[in-house]
Amino acid sequence: MSDSPISIQVEPRFLADQSSPEDNVYTFAYTITVSNAGDVPAQLIARHWVINDASGHAQEVKGLGVIGQQPLLAPGESFRYTSGCRLQAPSGTMHGSFFMVTEAGERFDVTVPMFVLEADIGGAPVSRVLH
Numbered sequence: 001m002s003d004s005p006i007s008i009q010v011e012p013r014f015l016a017d018q019s020s021p022e023d024n025v026y027t028f029a030y031t032i033t034v035s036n037a038g039d040v041p042a043q044l045i046a047r048h049w050v051i052n053d054a055s056g057h058a059q060e061v062k063g064l065g066v067i068g069q070q071p072l073l074a075p076g077e078s079f080r081y082t083s084g085c086r087l088q089a090p091s092g093t094m095h096g097s098f099f100m101v102t103e104a105g106e107r108f109d110v111t112v113p114m115f116v117l118e119a120d121i122g123g124a125p126v127s128r129v130l131h
Contacts, residue, residue: 004038004108004110005036005037005038005039005042006034006035006036006037006038006042006073006098006100006110007034007035007037008032008033008034008035008098008110008111008112008113009032009033009035010030010031010032010033010112010113010115011030011031011033012028012029012030012031012094012115012116012117013028013029013030013031014026014027014028014117014118014119014120015027015028015029015084016119016120016121019119021090021119021121024055024088024089025086025088026053026086026087026088026089026090026117026119027084027085027086027087028084028085028086028087028117028119029082029083029084030082030083030084030085030094030115030117031080031081031082032066032080032081032082032083032112033078033079033080034071034073034078034079034080034098034110035073035077035078036073036074036075036076036077036078037075037076038075039075040075040102040103040104041072041073041074041075041102041103042072042073042100042101042102042103043070043071043072043073043100043101043102043103044065044066044070044071044073044079044098044099044100045064045065045070045098045099045100045101046062046063046064046065046098046099047061047062047063047065047066047096047097047098047099048060048061048062048096048097048098048099049061049062049085049094049095049096049112050094050095050096051085051087051092051093051094052092052093052094053087053088053089053091053092053117054087054089054090054091054092055088055089057087057088057089059085061096066081066083066098067081067082067083069081085117087117090118090119090121091116091117091118091119092116092117093114093115093116093117094112094114094115094117095111095112095113095114095115096111096112097109097110097111097112098110098112
């Protein structure tokens with residue numbers, strides 16, 4: 001599938017009530033919507049995330065499915081889920097990919113473009129320097 005019919009939307013948000021800036025703990029949630037605009041069903045099999053924070057810490061996360069599921073998306077369907085991560089700095093980035101397969105067994109990756117995680121402390125985003 002050279003031109004993937006799968007689209008990704010990301011909505012990140014800072015979780016102030018689960019963060020502790022004085023301890024360099026910044027918690028973020030992100031809601032992902034995976035939509036199938038194609039004409040064949042496709043199943044999300046695995047995920048791969050690269051998470052970087054402004055202090056230079058990096059994490060790589062790989063695993064089967066998302067939130068314990070491997071959703072099968074029929075044409076026109078979407079799957080929405082929320083997950084989260086913790087950073088050691090008030091800002092950072094995430095990007096990655098989903099490994100998917102069609103019912104015919106065709107395997108393909110869907111890129112999740114880089115998105116910014118930024119703490120909103122005291123009503124204003126914290127200044128950030130990304131490495």
